[in-house]
Structures are given as structure tokens and as C-alpha cells.
Amino acid sequence: MSxxxxxxxxxxxxxxxxxxxxxxxxxxxxxxxxxxAIHEVAEAGYDxxxxxxxxxxxxxxxxxxxxxxxxxxxxxxLAVYSGANFVYADVxxxxxxxxxxxxxxxxxxxxxxLTVGGGAIRASGIRDGDFxxxxxxxxxxxxxxxxxxLEGLYHPHLGTISQDPEGLHRxxxxxxxxxxxxxxxIAAGGGDPVEIVRTYRDRVRGIHFKDYAExxxxxxxxxxxxxRGVAAVLGGTHENGxxxxxxxxxxxxxxxxxxxxxRAIDQLIGAPA
Numbered sequence: 001m002s003x004x005x006x007x008x009x010x011x012x013x014x015x016x017x018x019x020x021x022x023x024x025x026x027x028x029x030x031x032x033x034x035x036x037a038i039h040e041v042a043e044a045g046y047d048x049x050x051x052x053x054x055x056x057x058x059x060x061x062x063x064x065x066x067x068x069x070x071x072x073x074x075x076x077x078l079a080v081y082s083g084a085n086f087v088y089a090d091v092x093x094x095x096x097x098x099x100x101x102x103x104x105x106x107x108x109x110x111x112x113x114l115t116v117g118g119g120a121i122r123a124s125g126i127r128d129g130d131f132x133x134x135x136x137x138x139x140x141x142x143x144x145x146x147x148x149x150l151e152g153l154y155h156p157h158l159g160t161i162s163q164d165p166e167g168l169h170r171x172x173x174x175x176x177x178x179x180x181x182x183x184x185x186i187a188a189g190g191g192d193p194v195e196i197v198r199t200y201r202d203r204v205r206g207i208h209f210k211d212y213a214e215x216x217x218x219x220x221x222x223x224x225x226x227x228r229g230v231a232a233v234l235g236g237t238h239e240n241g242x243x244x245x246x247x248x249x250x251x252x253x254x255x256x257x258x259x260x261x262x263r264a265i266d267q268l269i270g271a272p273a
Contacts (some may be wrong), residue, residue: 001269004048004078006246009254010037024094029054042073044258049075053082053102079113080106085120086137087130103148114145115153115180119160135174142177153180153206163189180206187212194229208246217248219257220264231268
């Protein structure tokens with residue numbers, strides 16, 4: 001059983017400002033220093049790391065720097081995370097330009113997964129056909145990932161049309177893409193993480209563990225989620241051998257929270273099936 005950590009905790013996440021006017025350049029970026037984040041992920045006892053597409057792009061011109069960081073720490077790059085709106089036909093090609101760039105960088109640095117969020121909720125609300133557009137887009141993501149030696153995963157996320165169980169169930173009938181579920185996003189969208197993971201167990205390839213209570217994402221053990229129940233549904237292990245810890249932000253030192261989460265995951269790994 002291996003455990004990865006998302007570096008979002010080191011500085012929080014921003015979007016590149018160029019993306020406001022040029023959609024192909026709108027990528028995610030954990031704002032903190034990558035070298036500090038990667039070294040502290042290793043120090044906290046993790047086996048791998050998940051990076052945003054924008055963080056990989058920091059190393060595009062000097063790939064040896066990231067290769068050395070991974071080699072020095074012994075960490076595996078498990079996944080590159082990106083996303084798109086998918087429902088606006090006029091900008092879809094520009095969105096896939098960016099997703100293809102992310103997939104190629106993921107391949108360059110040995111990632112296993114291309115994980116994407118998306119499915120915009122329009123200002124006027126969800127339109128007829130938006131779920132179908134998202135489903136087609138996700139099937140295209142899965143194909144793009146395969147072409148680059150990765151597996152494409154969809155991450156249901158707050159602020160998208162799949163944020164609640166009804167939306168997720170509707171979407172899953174329209175695409176064959178595998179899933180990276182998130183315990184806290186499921187709960188925040190009104191779902192039961194144990195039941196959602198049980199429903200889609202055969203499609204789950206990745207899992208983001210974080211806790212949740214009173215509208216806040218929290219370190220593991222500080223919220224109200226039945227994380228042991230989730231672990232039990234997964235059989236105490238993941239079929240591909242990896243779980244991922246993620247926490248969007250904290251007012252504590254990130255390494256302190258990362259160590260707490262790692263200890264909590266170690267307890268969950270032994271959860272009985």
C-alpha cells in the first residue's frame with residue numbers, strides 16, 4: 001500500500017492570470033515553492049506526490065530539476081491534476097490544448113494518472129446537453145491519457161455539475177472514464193462518501209482523503225466523516241496500490257499537517273473489509 005500527497009497544502013492553489021484572457025493558458029498552480037513541498041512530503045513519510053499541471057510547467061524548460069527532486073526524495077509522481085469547463089463548445093479545443101500539454105508533461109515525468117475536474121455550471125444554470133458535453137469531453141480525456149501512457153481519471157468537485165450525488169449518477173451513465181473520488185467534496189455536495197465509494201467501487205482508481213465538518217475541509221481526524229468506512233469499502237487497500245492525501249489550505253505548517261494525515265492514513269490502511 002502506497003500513499004501520495006498533493007502539494008496544494010504548500011501555498012494553496014491559484015489559477016494563472018493569463019487564463020482570464022487566454023483560455024489555453026489557464027492552469028492550476030500550487031503557489032508555494034515546489035522544492036520545499038516535495039522535500040517535506042518525503043520527510044512526512046509519503047511514497048508519492050500529486051502535482052498540478054501548472055507546477056509541472058515550472059519544470060518544462062528544465063526537466064532535470066524535477067527529476068533530481070524526485071530522485072533525491074525517492075518520491076513517485078503519481079498524478080498530474082488539471083481540469084476544464086467542457087461545456088463551452090467554442091473554447092473546447094483551447095482547453096484540450098492545455099490538457100494535452102499536461103498529459104505530455106505527466107508522461108515526461110513518469111506519472112500514472114491524468115486527473116481532471118470540470119463541468120462548469122453556467123451563470124444561467126445547467127442547460128440541456130451540458131451533461132452530455134461533459135461526458136463526451138471526459139471520454140476524450142481518457143483517450144488522450146491513453147495516448148500518453150497514462151490513465152484518465154475524473155474528480156467530481158464542488159462548483160461543477162457533478163457536485164451532488166444526482167449530478168454524479170447522471171454523468172456516470174454518459175462516460176466510461178475512471179474516477180478519483182474525494183471524501184470531503186462528496187460530503188460537501190450532500191453525499192455520503194461511504195455510499196458513493198461503494199456505488200462506484202469498480203471505477204475508483206484514485207481517492208483523495210480529507211476530512212470535513214461545518215463547511216470546512218480539515219486534516220484527517222478533525223472532521224466528522226466516516227473515513228474508516230470508506231477504507232473498509234476499498235478493502236483496506238486500493239486495487240492499484242495508492243491512496244492520496246489532500247488538504248487545500250491550513251494555518252499550520254504544512255509538514256505538520258502532512259505528518260498528521262500520514263499517521264491517520266496508516267491507521268485506515270488496517271481498516272477491516
